Amino acid sequence: MSQASTTPHETFTLKQLVNPTEAQLHRSGQLFAxxxxxxxxxxxxxxxxxxLMEPLGQAMVRAGALEGEFYAATNEKDEVLGYVMTMPKGKVLFSTEEQKKLGFYDFMSRLPEVGKQYYAxxxxxxxxxxxxxxxxxxxxQRQGIASGLIRMILDKALAAGxxxxxSTTNEVNVRIYESLGFKVIGHKSCPSPWGEWKFWVFRYEAAHA
Structure with a gap:
């Protein structure tokens, strides 16, 4: 499944990357950081x-590409301009040894003890x-990349019922996700030794499909 789009800035294609290259994964982890x-x-x-931000990002994209699904906007050079990673129903991030070996163990080994406890x-x-x-x-950004990729995932998940x-930790994203048909089902402030942060949890409302 892929969609092509031409913008005043750059031509890109939205598609699921079944076997992303090492260069694509590495750049995606860097972009996360x-x-x-x-x-x-x-x-x-x-x-x-x-x-540790990049090691975490590298571990996440690799685990997601292995046992989840990885969707990306790529240009004519097949470089990643943006991406969305999802774990389908029945798949959980970092739940298997195969996923954890792709950077998660390295990330956890570098966390201080207080960080390990907070993470858990x-x-x-x-x-x-x-x-x-x-x-x-x-x-x-502002070219429909994220929304286009998310809609591809919505179509697939909704077809399966x-x-x-x-979730997001950025309040700016709340309105964006709501415009895609997601509904806020939870909002919480979380204290941490490094400062308080907020997050919003969303569920897709099929009635908006």
Whole structure:
């Protein structure tokens, strides 16, 4: 499944990457670290160490590509301009040895003890279609990349009769996800040794499809 789009900035194709290349995965992990570098929630999960942001991103994209589904906007050089990673119903991020060996163990070994405890107490896994990552490089934003990729996932999940959820720690994203048909089902402030952060949890409302 793919969709092509031509914008005044750059031509890109939206598609599921069944076997993303190492270069695509590496760049996706870097993009996660770049975009989330000042996010208090992610900094907290990294035990307050911003240097662990990229190892976490690299572990997530690789685990998701292995046992989840990886959708991306790629240009004519097949470079990733933006991507969305989801774990379908029945698949949970970092739940298998195969996933954990792709960077998760390395990430955890570098966390301070307080960070390991905070990570264990905070991270919740949900057995539904869960969108873990939605990243678009700054110069490619506002071109419909993220929304187009998310709609591809919605179409697939809804066709199977499944529920789709996601969360955000950025209030700016709330209205964006609502415009796609998601409904806020929870909002919480979370204290951490590295600062308080907020997050919103969404569920897709099929009536908006």
């Amino acid at each position: 770049e975009l989330m570098s000042e996010d208090t929630a992610l900094l907290s999960l990294c035990g307050g160490d911003p240097n 107490d905070t991270l919740t896994m949900v057995d539904i279609w869960w969108i873990h990552m939605s990243m678009t490089r700054p110069e490619s 499944d529920v789709i959820g996601l």
